[in-house]
Amino acid sequence: MSSKPHFIESFHRHGFVVLPEFLDRRDQTEMRLAADTALAWSRAQSTETSHSTPRISLLTQASSFEHGATALTPILAFASSSRVCALLQAVADSSGFPELKDAHYYHEQTKRDWDGDWHRDSQFSRTGPELERELVASSWSLHIRVALEDDDRLEVVPGSHARWDTDEEMRIRRGSGRATDQMPNAVRVVLKAGDACLFNAWSIHRATYRRTPVRRTLDLLFAAARV
Numbered sequence: 549m550s551s552k553p554h555f556i557e558s559f560h561r562h563g564f565v566v567l568p569e570f571l572d573r574r575d576q577t578e579m580r581l582a583a584d585t586a587l588a589w590s591r592a593q594s595t596e597t598s599h600s601t602p603r604i605s606l607l608t609q610a611s612s613f614e615h616g617a618t619a620l621t622p623i624l625a626f627a628s629s630s631r632v633c634a635l636l637q638a639v640a641d642s643s644g645f646p647e648l649k650d651a652h653y654y655h656e657q658t659k660r661d662w663d664g665d666w667h668r669d670s671q672f673s674r675t676g677p678e679l680e681r682e683l684v685a686s687s688w689s690l691h692i693r694v695a696l697e698d699d700d701r702l703e704v705v706p707g708s709h710a711r712w713d714t715d716e717e718m719r720i721r722r723g724s725g726r727a728t729d730q731m732p733n734a735v736r737v738v739l740k741a742g743d744a745c746l747f748n749a750w751s752i753h754r755a756t757y758r759r760t761p762v763r764r765t766l767d768l769l770f771a772a773a774r775v
Contacts, residue, residue, distance in 0.1 A: 559639050563709035564737065564747035571694055571742045575626070580696040580764055582622045583653045591658075599658045602757045603767070606651040623651055627768050632692060635746060636770060639690065646690060646770035654701075654755075654765040661758045665726035666717075668708075669749035677722070681712060689749035689771040695739035696764040701755040702737040702745065709748035717752055727754075739765075 559565040571579070586606055590598040598604050606620055626632065627648055636646055669689055674680035693702070705717070713721070720731055731752070737745055747753065749769070 556638055559746055562706040563751040564704050564745060567744040569742050570744035576696050576742055578622045579626060579766060582620050583766060585619045587653060587655055603652045603654045606653055627651060644772040644775045646772035649769045649771050652767040654763055654767060656763040657757050657759055663727040663756050664754040666721040666731050666752055666754045668752055684750050687773050691747050691749055692768040693745045694766045695741050695743050697741050697762050699763055699765045700736055700738045703734045703754055704737060704747060705734050705752040708752040709750045
């Protein structure tokens with residue numbers, strides 16, 4: 549892992565940071581088995597969810613899984629582990645300590661390839677730009693994403709978490725061309741299996757979704773009010 553001062557500085561400057569080899573092979577295997585159990589069950593029950601969608605929720609859908617929440621114990625233990633809490637504490641600064649909102653499992657689609665829309669997570673709960681800006685000013689949200697297979701699907705605009713959109717960025721993410729590959733200054737985040745990526749959910753970002761190669765990425769979503 550990066551040294552703590554560099555890790556914190558990089559996260560606050562760019563809005564994301566990659567932590568190499570965050571999970572060892574044993575932890576990867578344990579969590580993948582748990583998440584794959586949920587994914588297999590979801591695919592068996594639906595011709596759309598987990599086939600045409602890029603992810604399943606391991607928390608809100610847990611009651612429908614064959615083995616219920618018991619199968620997800622390794623993931624819940626990881627989400628509340630001292631190492632995850634230490635990461636959250638390190639980046640929280642003076643903000644309130646974040647709460648776990650969901651755990652998503654990103655997977656390859658089985659039906660089609662498609663490019664995701666550029667967005668800030670804040671826009672999903674606020675319909676207008678001004679209301680969205682109020683949300684960004686009063687709260688923050690963080691993804692802790694861990695690759696269980698190599699994953700280069702995420703793209704982020706560095707530093708966008710700390711400022712509002714340029715005219716071009718607003719035109720893209722709030723317009724009709726949200727899936728363009730021409731977002732200015734965007735970078736692709738490349739993870740090897742076992743790597744973790746922390747990124748601010750208020751950053752401008754997107755992912756691309758493909759049938760191949762296999763994708764198996766755990767994403768923990770945390771949120772907190774600013775104090």
